[in-house]
Each structure stands twice: as C-alpha cells, then as structure tokens.
Amino acid sequence: MAVEETTETHQYLTFKLDEEVFSLTITKVREVLDYTEITRVPKTPDFMRGVINVRGGVVPVVDLRVKFGMPPTPRTVNTCIIIVEVAMDEDTTVLGVLADQVEEVLEIAPQSIEAAPRIGTRLRTDFIQGMGKRDEEFIIILDIDKVFSGEELSVVQGAEEETVGA
C-alpha cells in the first residue's frame, strides 16, 4: 500500500469511530487487519487495549474512541485494526488502532483541505492535521504522530517517583 506522494494530491484512508468519520494519510498506514483477540496488559490506561500478534511481532493496540473521550469500541463484525507507523523520537513505532469500520481510500487535493477549527471538534486541535472535504461533508484528518506523541503514551505517569528500589 505504499503510495508515493504525487505532486498534486494526497491519499487518505477513511474510517469510522462511532459514526464519525476520520482519516489518516496513507503513508502512515501499513495494513488493515480484522479484529483479533487482544491480550490485555495489566495496569495500563483504558485506551491501551493490549497487544496482538502480527506475523510473529507483538503490536500494541489502542482504542482511539476511549482516547477521544467516547465510549469504548464494541466488537462487531466490521471492527478492524488499522496498523499504523508513528514517528516517535526519531524512531518509528508500529501500533494498531481500533476502528468501527474502515471505509475507503480517498484522494484529497491539498486545496480541499482546510485548517483545523479552534473549537467545536471535541478533540485537541493539535491532533488534527486538517479538515478534508468529501462531497458535502468534512472529514477530520488526524495527525497520528501528535496523537501518539511521547507524553501521550507515557503509561504510568507517576511511576517514576515511586520506584525507588526496595
């Protein structure tokens, strides 16, 4: 699915989180998997659902709905896991994102993308790369690197102070 960025348009994968449509630039998307058993990791925040096995590698899975303040993703026949590559401190991390439904790959010309609105999206503005226009509606284009930046993922915030050694 590796797509070279042409000079004119960009391609985005659209998916649904609880009826709302989001999208990610295709260059960050590795593959889309069917929902599979997720192994829970104890003592982690709710939005970190656990880990799955992808061809012998262990990949963490995140519930974006929970992260965005929505109720947790239910398991349905359409539920998918989108495997993305996130840039984190000069490294790329692979992780999976739960989606209620994966829609299509869309071409959106840069002219059709508007800046993120300051308020009204219920999301932090830095998570939003832009608003893409599809037909008559606007789709939120997520900046996946910002959503999963280092601080966002720091699992147990206060742990550092506690572990002083027995």
Next chain:
Amino acid sequence: MSEQPNDAFREEAYELLTELETALLMLEECPDDMELISRVFRAMHTIKGSGAMFGFDEISAFTHEIETVFDLVRNGEIAVTKEMVDLCLLARDQIKAMLDASAGEARVDETRTEHLVQAFREFLPENKECPAQEQVSQEGVDGGQAQHEPARKSALKTYRIHFKPASDIFANGTNPLNLLRELSDLGEARVVAQVEEIASLENLDPESCQVHWDIILTTAEDKDAIRDVFIFVEDDSEIRIEMIDDGGYFDDEESHKLLGEILVERGDLRPEDLERVLSSRKRLGDLLVEQQLVQPGKVEAAVAEQQAVDRQRQTRQGQEAVSSIRVPADRLDKLVDLVGELVTVQSRLSQTAAGREDALLTSVAEEVERLTEELRDITLNVRMLPIGSTFSKFKRLVRDLSRELGKEIELETSGADTELDKTVIEKLNDPLVHIIRNSIDHGIEMPEVRQVAGKPREGTVHLAAVHSGDSVIIEIRDDGKGLDRDAIRAKAIERGLLSEADDLPDSDLFQLIFAAGFSTAQNVTSVSGRGVGMDVVKRAIDALRGSIQIQSEKGRGTVIRVKIPLTLAIIESLLVKIEGDHYVLPLALVEECIELTRQEVADAHGRDLVRVRDQLVPYLPLRGWFAIEGERPDIEQVVITKVNGHRVGLVVDHVIGEHQTVIKSLGRMYRDVEGISGATILGDGTVALIMDVPHLVQGAELAERNATHAAGVC
C-alpha cells in the same frame, strides 16, 4: 563498493590496537620478554602494512616511526623503558584518533602527531637515521637499493618475470647475472634458468646468450622499480613482468593457481594438452615433460612460482587468527530472529500434533522439536564472546586513573573466558566502567592512608566473572574503605527515601544509592562529564534484566555483584493461566508448584501465607496485582519461586506447562509497566505476557511496607 575495504581495514586496525595495548601493558611488567616485544612489533607492522595498502598513508607513516624504534628493541639495540611504553600507549591512542577521524569523527590533532614522532626519534641512537623507504622483506636485504623515491607500499607482492635477453647481449658488455643479482636485491627471488635452447657443445657459440630466465620475485617494490633493473637492456630483450600475488588481497583463493593454469597462462602449454594430461594419473609436471609438451625448465619455473606464492600466503595467514570467520553482527541478529520464529512455529507444530493422535505426525514433530532445540542452543551460543576482552580494557583504565589520582592500584581479573552475549558485553561496558571508577576514586584510599591503616600500599580491585545457573555473575571487589553506612543513611533520610524509624538491613540500605541524584555528592574531577551516576548503572543493569547487589564493610572494602541472565532472546519458561489470560515466567526461578484451596485461604485470616512442608511462604495473588476481573476459582495453583534467596509464591489459576519463550519486546509504550518484561507468541498464535518476577516481588514488598506504615503497624 569502495567503502568495504576501508571498513574492513578499520575493523582489523581497531582489533590490532586492542592487541597492541594489551601487549604493551604486559610489556611494562616484563620489559625483557621477547615474545611480548614481538607481539608489539607484529601488531604495529600489520597496521603499517595494511594501512599503506588501503591508502591510510598518515597512519602508515606514523606507525612506521614507532616501528623503527621497536625494531631496534627487537634487535636488542635499545631496551624497553617505562617512558617508551608510555609513549607507545599515547601513540596507540593517536592512531586510534586517526582511525576515528577517517571514519568521519573528530579531526586529528596534527601537532600532537608531530610531538609524538619527535619523541620517538629521541630514542634512536645518534648514528642511525630513519630510512626514508622501507624494505619489508624478512629475508633481509644487503645494502639496499639506491632508490630515488621512497617505496610507498610495504606489503609484499610477488611478480613473475620473464627475461629473455637478445642473443648478442654479451656484445654490449651486459652480464645478465648482474641483472639477476640486482633483482634479488629487491627482494626474495627464485630464479629458474631455461637452458633448453642452448645448442650442443660442438655447435655452441660462447659469445651468444642462449639462456633465458623465469624469475619469481617477492618484493615490496612496484613494477617500475623492477623495470628499472632492465632499463638498459629493455630494447634488446624480451621482458614480461606480471604481478601474481599482490600482498594478500586475494588470499581467499585456495592456493595461487594450479600448475597447469600457470603454464597455460604463460603460453607454455596449450589448454587442450593440459586437459588430456590431467585425465591420467601421474604428477602433472612430470607428465608434461614426458610427453614433451613443456620443457622441464618451464615446469620447474612454474612450480617455483606456485611454491613461492603459497609460501608467502602461508606466512601471512600464519599471523592471522585461528580458524574463525568474521560475520557482520546484524546477520547474526537476523539468524537469531529466524531461529526464534522457528521455535514459535515448532511449538505450534507440536501442539497440533498432540491434538491429532497421528503417530507419524507425532514422531515427526518430536524430531523437529529436538532439532529446533539444538539449533536454538547453538545459534544463541554463536553470539557469545569471552568477557576477557572487556577486562583487559579496564586494565588500561585502572592504570591511567590510579596514576592520575596518585594512588597505587592493581587490577586483578578472573574468569576472563566466561562467555556472554555480544550485546550484553557491550551494554555492560559503561556500567562496569563506572563501578570501577567509583572503586578507584571513592573506595581505595591514598597509599599513605592505607599504610596507616595497616593495609598494603597498593590497593586491589578484583574483577571476576562466573556462570551460575542460567546467569552470569560479575563481581567487582575492592579492598578500600568500604561504604559509609551512616552517611548513606543520613543522606537517605535527608532525601526522604527513609524515615528515622526505619531499620533496613545493610543490603537494602546500600540499594538506596541507586536512587536518582544520590551519587552527586563528590564527583571525580576527571570523570569525562557524561553525567553517569549509579542510577544510570542500575537502569542499564535493569535493561539487561539483571540485578545488582552491594556488600560492604567499613574499612575493609566493597563487593558489588551484577547478575545478568545469559540469553536475551529465548528462555525456558512456565506457562500459566489466569482467567483466560496467559502468562509465562522464567523456569529457572521456579522451584515447585502447589495447590491452594479456598479453605486454606480462609484459614490464613487475610495473611497471604501458605505452608510448604515446614516453611511458611508468602505469596502474591496475581489476580489482584494484575487487576484481573473474575472470581477466584476454588482451587488455585501457587508457583513457588526463588528470587534473591527469598521464596515467594505467585498465585495463578492453572499451570499449563513448559514453554519455549521467544522474547518479544512490548515496545516503548509499555516500558514502564510494572511486573511485565515482555511478550511471547504462543503455539496458537495468541500473545502471552512475560512476568518480571523480581520486579513483581520488589513492588509487592514496597507496597506492603507502605501499607504497614500507613496503618501504623510496625
């Protein structure tokens, strides 16, 4: 493509520099040991030669200066002194700096190079001058050629020279024998005269030259120098000069060339004839002569060539390491990865076979299991290196640092051949350096102080490495002044890590020095400002899933024990299940498993203790610890583990069995999760989490201590 030889040279050079340093340090102790002197000389010589061949002229020229001095040492003309060894060590550092510079790091300080060269020249006796050119031939060269330009390359090359003078060459006053002598001055020459064309005695014209020569010459000179020998007779003679061995670059080929090939190459034999003769049994040379396909002289010349080149090769190879192969580390990593995947799939195969009741399938699966285990063991062993090389690096560190601080310290080592995974050795380097530095700086006292205390002036730091079960224990022991218990206690209270009322045993108290910011009290002024503290050391050891313990007696000394598991990648584990979730824990830690009934839990009145024969063993209810929802079953299993000498039980629902665990990292997202150190893929494709038992136990102890404090219970 042009990068590879450079990298190959650099790799080799770094190794040679390590060897050089080791030999120099040993030479310092025994300045008369000829064997050590040879080792030093050989290392320098190889660096110089290879350096020149790969175009590292600066390094080659610099090393040449040192080698000149050491050559005199080798011949017994000057003796090894402490200043010389010091200087050599500095020079070695400078060569390393040059190597680093060539790899794109910091630029070399040229003035320093100059100073060192000057310092070395001081060692030369007055009347001997540093020859501007090198004659590297070991056979010795008399007189040396009056060469105009200094020979650039000092690697020995072998040439095949065909010299057929015109028959009237004597009329010019030329004596071919003189030319041959000149050639042999250039290096080691094997001359074979071809005399077949000499007419019979009655027909012989004594004034005509009917002999021609085939010469194999091994020399450091290049083709032009050889050509120069024939400069006056070039026009009248047939001269062919070909390089057939260029100083080891193509040493990978078996022997030089087969005799027949050489002859064909020289045009003395037709390929078809060679073929035909090869199919019979006798030795090739004899047969060729017999069948009059080749003149005996030519065969002799070809044999001479073959032998000469092979001999050169052998001398070179004799100096190289024992039969071993250099393998890029990442290729090994890939191999380990693949073996890991094989182990996973093999366990799936075994699981599938077990479920099928097919005798044939089962026996095949068993066979695969056996082979996979062996493959796993051998592959993981491939990355193992003896820790000795790390130890010898520390000798230099101890020497320099103790010198700098004005202390007298000896570094002793034992267990240098204990093997560890290559990555582990690399990652251990910095923590060990820091610990040793601490010993030298804070531990061992000044010589006068020691004397007053009744200790020998010279302090000792002892490094030991030993296998223990599936771990390696590295011990750093010093006979210095030991840790100050009270000072540590005071500082801990000051930092809020401890309260006045706490009474920790020493071993636990000393662990507090690993807290961040603890060790910033007195910093060594010569520490290279890397900001390394004991907390970084602890973190590095933790990252290797190891543990570190400190024992100390005031006035007597300190012992620091670092325990590291042997393999990073695959471990034998016990697979357990809690409410649908699978976990594994290292089998090496497991002592036994016993049942725990609901009744027993009730009888214990809220204390998490279980009776094992005549002992009371505390246990950790993992359900609660991992926040797993669901009801506790009536009968649970307690896995009794032994951590740091203490027995602790872990309560699970089911114990399933042994499992070959290929460790997969959970990634940075889960870096701070307590109690889980990784994950693994089970035979059915699901993920099981790897329990970090020591941390679980530690965390539980801490939690309990806090709880009892809060409750005001002592």
